[in-house]
Amino acid sequence: MQTYDTVAAYRAWRYSLPSTSTVGVVPTMGALHAGHISLARAAASENTHVVVTIFLNPAQFAPTEDLAAYPKTMEKDLAALEELNASLPPDAPGRVIAVFAPTVAEMYPLGIPLQRCEQVGTFVEVIPLSAKLEGGTRPHFFRGVATVCTKLFNITQPKRVYFGQKDVQQTVILRRLLGDLHFDIQLRVIGTEREKDGLAMSSRNVYLSGERRQVAVVLSKALKAAESLYNNGESDAGKLLDAARRIVEKCGEENGGMVKLDYVSLNEPELLEEVEKVERGRGVILSAAMWVNPTREGEGTVRLIDNLILE
Ligand SMILES: Nc1ncnc2c1ncn2[C@@H]1O[C@H](COP(=O)(O)OP(=O)(O)OP(=O)(O)O)[C@@H](O)[C@H]1O
Ligand SMILES: CC(C)(CO)[C@@H](O)C(=O)[O-]
Numbered sequence: 001m002q003t004y005d006t007v008a009a010y011r012a013w014r015y016s017l018p019s020t021s022t023v024g025v026v027p028t029m030g031a032l033h034a035g036h037i038s039l040a041r042a043a044a045s046e047n048t049h050v051v052v053t054i055f056l057n058p059a060q061f062a063p064t065e066d067l068a069a070y071p072k073t074m075e076k077d078l079a080a081l082e083e084l085n086a087s088l089p090p091d092a093p094g095r096v097i098a099v100f101a102p103t104v105a106e107m108y109p110l111g112i113p114l115q116r117c118e119q120v121g122t123f124v125e126v127i128p129l130s131a132k133l134e135g136g137t138r139p140h141f142f143r144g145v146a147t148v149c150t151k152l153f154n155i156t157q158p159k160r161v162y163f164g165q166k167d168v169q170q171t172v173i174l175r176r177l178l179g180d181l182h183f184d185i186q187l188r189v190i191g192t193e194r195e196k197d198g199l200a201m202s203s204r205n206v207y208l209s210g211e212r213r214q215v216a217v218v219l220s221k222a223l224k225a226a227e228s229l230y231n232n233g234e235s236d237a238g239k240l241l242d243a244a245r246r247i248v249e250k251c252g253e254e255n256g257g258m259v260k261l262d263y264v265s266l267n268e269p270e271l272l273e274e275v276e277k278v279e280r281g282r283g284v285i286l287s288a289a290m291w292v293n294p295t296r297e298g299e300g301t302v303r304l305i306d307n308l309i310l311e
């Protein structure tokens with residue numbers, strides 16, 4: 001497994017591959033966990049070469065967000081990918097052969113100030129999807145994601161790219177981007193890996209310990225409760241959302257405001273229009289975001305997201 005930190009070095013390798021090669025790319029921001037590894041495993045099952053990108057992308061962070069604190073664990077990340085390779089069956093079509101981990105200067109030659117009004121250069125925006133749900137609270141976010149993914153796709157030249165359902169809006173936006181910009185790339189969405197109690201794995205979970213880690217599970221519990229109402233015949237969106245909302249609110253009241261719901265929403269999967277009634281057989285996204293507030297000095301607010309598909 002070779003690590004490349006410049007576009008030129010990566011390209012020299014990429015263009016040396018036989019034309020029959022298929023490259024599967026797994027974009028990440030590092031601090032790898034079992035969710036990321038499941039994406040790389042899926043990529044190894046259907047490509048001759050798997051490339052993992054590790055790049056903490058400043059453009060998707062607002063100045064008030066946690067860019068500086070975001071966990072950086074490069075050595076452990078590389079070891080986890082080597083461990084994955086060692087665990088793959090001998091007849092697996094591919095394995096992780098390259099890691100592309102560029103510097104910020106390499107990806108943004110003109111620099112990338114976090115204040116959007118100071119940014120200079122080329123940016124990619126998928127409207128109006130990028131303003132919905134996560135985009136309501138993080139207006140800068142999907143412009144940063146769409147821009148960096150366009151750069152990464154262009155550099156890495158994949159046949160297939162792998163993203164997690166945990167960030168479901170990201171997958172909807174990137175599907176649109178690939179189609180609209182005529183990228184000849186297939187998008188694969190891989191199911192959410194969870195901790196034993198149901199909490200969706202996320203690099204940001206390392207910020208949570210003790211009571212905060214215990215209450216964080218309420219987000220997945222609330223979604224599960226709405227899902228089970230739906231499975232028992234309820235299809236009115238208002239009632240399903242109320243059920244989920246009440247569970248998080250009650251948890252907040254019982255724990256001194258430790259958790260606060262941002263949104264819970266039911267949306268169709270193409271344009272993310274809100275639905276009033278869940279039509280069976282269509283597939284509707286039930287998604288939510290919640291803040292876990294600090295309980296002592298030195299802790300920051302942690303924002304968690306999760307979703308389920310109501311089939
Ligand atoms: N629990 C998970 N299961 C499967 N895929 C996941 C999971 N968590 C993240 N991913 C996917 O891994 C890719 C890289 O995500 P990223 O590096 O931002 O990690 P993350 O855990 O989502 O971090 P963050 O805490 O910043 O949200 C994305 O496609 C994301 O959807
Ligand atoms: C796709 C991504 C790697 C772009 O920085 C990031 O948004 C993520 O990890 O989900």
Ligand code: BAL
Nearest residue numbers: 029060061141167170
């Ligand atoms: N996986 C989401 C990356 C972010 O929250 O910035």
